Amino acid sequence: MPRVLPILFLIAVFLGGCVPLSMHGALREAFDKAEAENKTVKKELAQALAESKRLQQEAASLKAANEALTRQARELSANLQQLNREKIGLAEQVASAQAALAAREAEKTALAVRAEEQALALRRMEAVKAPRPAAEPEREKPPRTLEAALKDEIANGSGSIRRGDGVVTIELMELLLYYNSAAATIRPEGLKVLKRIADVLKDGAEKEIRIEAHTDVVIRTTRFPSNMDLAVARANGVLRFLKTQHTADPVRMSAVGYAEPQVVTAGAGAQSRNRRVEIIVRSR
Incomplete structure (x- = not known):
């Protein structure tokens, strides 16, 4: 607005009538200067508007990128939770399989021991049923060492x-x-x-x-x-x-x-x- 005032002043002078030649030159110079400044202001304003538009576009792009990253973060978090659940499930399956295997081994060992004990009991029964010799030899004592x-x-x-x-x-x-x-x-x-x-x-x-x-x-x-x-x-x-x-x-x-x-x-x-x-x- 301050740069427009000299232009208005010059218009008022021209409308008022004749002016001296020396003043006419000064006024012309002031008018040209004001017009140049006005062009500069318009150019700067246009540049400012263009820069503002560019910044708005960059802000919109950054906002879209931020929203995309937020969606990716949510998806990664959901995938991580799913993987953790699957990991826990697999660990439970492995533990269950190991426990079942240990139980089968214990059962096999117990069956082997039971079979040996039954065979020993059968041999003892057969020994009892068998006729004893006239002079039964002394039974072997279990080892002590x-x-x-x-x-x-x-x-x-x-x-x-x-x-x-x-x-x-x-x-x-x-x-x-x-x-x-x-x-x-x-x-x-x-x-x-x-x-x-x-x-x-x-x-x-x-x-x-x-x-x-x-x-x-x-x-x-x-x-x-x-x-x-x-x-x-x-x-x-x-x-x-x-x-x-x-x-x-x-x-x-x-x-x-x-x-x-x-x-x-x-x-x-x-x-x-x-x-x-x-x-x-x-x-x-």
């Missing part, structure tokens, strides 16, 4: 006993307990050996018993995807049997499996001796 219980196994190298400071380690070779290198079910002959060991350990003294199963042959089966799975299954199988024999306080009994070789001797055949089960008894 681990060395006596494992006399035959120590002799043929399938078992051994190591004694230390309050610790006794009973070592049983793989084929003494299992049919092959990929089996975890204890065969009947192995259950007999474990029964003799349990009878000796049931002396009433407080003790801790730890079962360690060692494997080294690489396996990959549906039942045992790795050596560790096989070793853990073997250790738990021996532990369950010893618990059924009331060998010690169950709270003080544990089991662990080892997949990597831990050979206890050197020389030929050392690696095959790694495939073993150790019953470690620690006096309290």
Whole structure:
């Protein structure tokens, strides 16, 4: 508005009548200057309007981008929640399958023990029915020491006993307990050996018993995807049997499996001796 006033003044002067030549030049110069400033103002106004329009367009674009990002964030959050639910569901399925497998293993072990006990009872009944000889020989007394219980196994190298400071380690070779290198079910002959060991350990003294199963042959089966799975299954199988024999306080009994070789001797055949089960008894 201040730049328009000189123009109005010049118009008023021209309308008022004649003016001196010197003043006419000054007025003309002021008029031209005012007109130039007016053009500059119009140009600046046009630029300001264009800049305002550009900023409005950028603001609209940013708003649209922000809304799109907000939608993506909501979708990602929903997907994450769905994945978490699926993860929890899979974990529950795995836990259920593991529990079912452990229950089946325990049932198989119990059935094997029951079959052995029934066979023993049948043999006793047959012995009672059979005619006794004139002079019945003295019955063999149950072994009172681990060395006596494992006399035959120590002799043929399938078992051994190591004694230390309050610790006794009973070592049983793989084929003494299992049919092959990929089996975890204890065969009947192995259950007999474990029964003799349990009878000796049931002396009433407080003790801790730890079962360690060692494997080294690489396996990959549906039942045992790795050596560790096989070793853990073997250790738990021996532990369950010893618990059924009331060998010690169950709270003080544990089991662990080892997949990597831990050979206890050197020389030929050392690696095959790694495939073993150790019953470690620690006096309290």
